[in-house]
Amino acid sequence: MSSERLLFDFVRSKWRQFAFAIALIATANIVQSYYPKLLGSFTDQLQRAELTPPVIVDYSLMLLGIGVTFALFGGVGQYIIMRIGRYFEFVTRKKLFDHFTQLSESFYSQHGVGKLLSYVMNDVTSIRESISLGINQTTNAVMLIAAAVTMMAISAIPLYLIAVCIAPLLIIPFVVVKLGPVIRMRSLSVQESLGKMTESAEEQFAGIRVTKKFAVEPIMIRRFGESVDRIRDNQLRLVRVSSLFQAIIPFLGALSLVVTIAYGGYLTIENRITLGNFVALTLYIRMMVNPLQQIGNVINTVLRSRASLERINDLLARPADIAEDEGAKPVNLDRSGIRVSGLSFAYPDAAKDALHGIDLTIEPGKTLGIIGKTGSGKTTLAKLLLRIYDPPAGAIRIGGVDIREMTLESLRTQIAYVPQEGFLFSTTIRDNIAFYRRDSSLGEVERAAKQAQIYASIIAFPDQFETMLGERGVTLSGGQRQRTSLARGLIKNSPILILDDSVSAVDAVTEKAIIETIRAERRNKTTILIAHRISALQHADEIIVMDEGRIVQRGTHQQLLAQPGIYAVLHAIQEEGSHYAEGIRTPGSGS
Numbered sequence: 177m178s179s180e181r182l183l184f185d186f187v188r189s190k191w192r193q194f195a196f197a198i199a200l201i202a203t204a205n206i207v208q209s210y211y212p213k214l215l216g217s218f219t220d221q222l223q224r225a226e227l228t229p230p231v232i233v234d235y236s237l238m239l240l241g242i243g244v245t246f247a248l249f250g251g252v253g254q255y256i257i258m259r260i261g262r263y264f265e266f267v268t269r270k271k272l273f274d275h276f277t278q279l280s281e282s283f284y285s286q287h288g289v290g291k292l293l294s295y296v297m298n299d300v301t302s303i304r305e306s307i308s309l310g311i312n313q314t315t316n317a318v319m320l321i322a323a324a325v326t327m328m329a330i331s332a333i334p335l336y337l338i339a340v341c342i343a344p345l346l347i348i349p350f351v352v353v354k355l356g357p358v359i360r361m362r363s364l365s366v367q368e369s370l371g372k373m374t375e376s377a378e379e380q381f382a383g384i385r386v387t388k389k390f391a392v393e394p395i396m397i398r399r400f401g402e403s404v405d406r407i408r409d410n411q412l413r414l415v416r417v418s419s420l421f422q423a424i425i426p427f428l429g430a431l432s433l434v435v436t437i438a439y440g441g442y443l444t445i446e447n448r449i450t451l452g453n454f455v456a457l458t459l460y461i462r463m464m465v466n467p468l469q470q471i472g473n474v475i476n477t478v479l480r481s482r483a484s485l486e487r488i489n490d491l492l493a494r495p496a497d498i499a500e501d502e503g504a505k506p507v508n509l510d511r512s513g514i515r516v517s518g519l520s521f522a523y524p525d526a527a528k529d530a531l532h533g534i535d536l537t538i539e540p541g542k543t544l545g546i547i548g549k550t551g552s553g554k555t556t557l558a559k560l561l562l563r564i565y566d567p568p569a570g571a572i573r574i575g576g577v578d579i580r581e582m583t584l585e586s587l588r589t590q591i592a593y594v595p596q597e598g599f600l601f602s603t604t605i606r607d608n609i610a611f612y613r614r615d616s617s618l619g620e621v622e623r624a625a626k627q628a629q630i631y632a633s634i635i636a637f638p639d640q641f642e643t644m645l646g647e648r649g650v651t652l653s654g655g656q657r658q659r660t661s662l663a664r665g666l667i668k669n670s671p672i673l674i675l676d677d678s679v680s681a682v683d684a685v686t687e688k689a690i691i692e693t694i695r696a697e698r699r700n701k702t703t704i705l706i707a708h709r710i711s712a713l714q715h716a717d718e719i720i721v722m723d724e725g726r727i728v729q730r731g732t733h734q735q736l737l738a739q740p741g742i743y744a745v746l747h748a749i750q751e752e753g754s755h756y757a758e759g760i761r762t763p764g765s766g767s
């Protein structure tokens with residue numbers, strides 16, 4: 177995709193408004209260019225003693241007319257362009273956000289939040305500025321210069337005089353060509369260092385609790401300071417070259433004025449041009465300095481924003497990692513079994529496979545337990561079932577259909593996945609639980625909360641289900657957060673439920689109550705329980721034990737206990753722990 181694509185499409189969609197605004201600004205500047213000519217004629221009439229009160233009134237009214245037209249046309253034109261610029265900002269941010277929602281987990285693990293925020297904020301603003309400022313000032317400048325040159329030519333100012341006076345201004349394009357690319361490169365470094373700083377700030381805020389607990393504030397301050405220093409250095413490098421650029425242009429303007437006064441003044445003394453034409457010429461040259469400086473500004477802004485435009489275009493051109501097949505169909509997963517055959521999978525850029533040759537069948541309505549050491553591939557298997565990453569074709573079938581042939585929406589809306597640390601939004605508890613089904617009644621939300629054993633905690637808050645969470649509200653404990661996220665999964669009541677270590681932060685008694693409720697409620701629905709504690713999955717119809725991406729044992733709880741292997745060892749360790757815990761509880765029971 178060419179780097180101008182985004183801008184080109186936008187300008188094309190708004191070309192009528194752009195054309196109207198440009199016509200207004202152009203007219204304003206053509207009218208404005210009459211004023212030196214008018215002052216020139218006024219000077220000539222003054223010199224010839226032809227001025228009478230009515231003539232002076234006429235001149236005043238004409239100057240007033242020029243001023244009013246310039247203000248009105250120019251003002252409305254600029255307003256329209258500014259408005260379109262803001263609209264571009266809105267549309268592009270929305271487009272970016274829509275695109276972000278289609279990108280996969282692997283994209284987010286490569287790009288930090290700070291970098292993405294920098295795309296949405298700094299880059300979009302920089303392009304918007306180049307649209308608004310660029311069009312306004314370019315039209316102003318080009319029209320004013322063209323009109324001024326034309327007016328000088330028709331005012332009988334000799335062409336050779338105009339050429340000599342304008343000559344210093346013609347050096348400007350060379351300055352731009354020389355310094356422009358340097359400005360662009362340095363601006364890119366500033367944008368990148370800004371992105372890194374936002375990323376670092378985001379990480380520091382997210383980890384502020386850990387930082388405080390470990391009392392490592394000085395290390396964090398130093399780290400953040402380094403990213404701020406980098407911005408300062410990059411910005412100073414940019415400012416040095418931009419300032420040089422900004423200084424050369426007015427200097428060339430001033431130089432042409434010196435030439436005008438010297439050469440024009442000499443020709444006036446020699447009576448080769450009239451005094452009025454000398455006044456008009458000086459005013460025209462003076463009038464052209466500002467537009468030329470504006471052109472410098474515009475070039476600077478546009479060069480800066482080109483880097484942003486390239487970054488945004490590259491991002492928008494990035495295809496969604498998980499693409500839906502052309503012929504993907506919506507499917508109904510009610511009473512559908514899951515079949516995984518020969519599934520091997522490696523994360524992008526990973527050195528080794530996370531899963532090797534997984535074979536598995538879950539009959540409709542049955543419960544599968546998955547247990548295994550940390551890093552053994554349990555979550556990876558769940559992510560592949562949800563197609564967060566693409567499994568090989570034919571490796572995962574639900575209800576006999578390859579999940580790659582289903583629409584992503586039908587797959588993901590019919591599987592409720594509850595991760596170990598479900599993210600809660602800064603809104604009410606009710607909205608958090610009803611996240612997937614915004615239209616759920618309070619009764620349904622309460623029912624899900626009861627199933628997740630969080631109901632009693634919620635109604636103890638003064639605002640109960642309307643309690644605000646997060647920055648603007650209460651902070652829940654780890655176990656409360658986990659159960660609220662569990663309620664969010666249970667309210668979906670979907671054909672397939674995956675609990676990925678979703679009860680790890682609750683005590684054994686609550687865990688037992690939750691598991692019993694789920695067993696009763698989901699009697700005919702497929703459930704996958706991933707856990708580290710045997711107590712959470714011992715009732716499953718089948719349990720698989722994973723180790724280093726492979727299934728190393730499978731069977732019911734009783735069958736697995738009867739075999740030597742990881743499961744029996746885990747059971748022994750966990751049982752010993754609970755007997756020990758019971759032992760310490762018994763003598764002092766009551767506390």
Ligand SMILES: Nc1ncnc2c1ncn2[C@@H]1O[C@H](COP(=O)(O)OP(=O)(O)OP(=O)(O)O)[C@@H](O)[C@H]1O
Binds near residue numbers: 524548549550554555
């Ligand atoms: N996004 C990722 N990119 C690359 N490798 C990953 C990614 N996520 C997980 N892995 C790797 O894949 C392997 C399996 O990870 P997985 O999260 O599936 O383990 P798990 O059994 O669920 O662990 P836990 O019990 O700690 O949740 C690990 O070696 C892990 O480092």
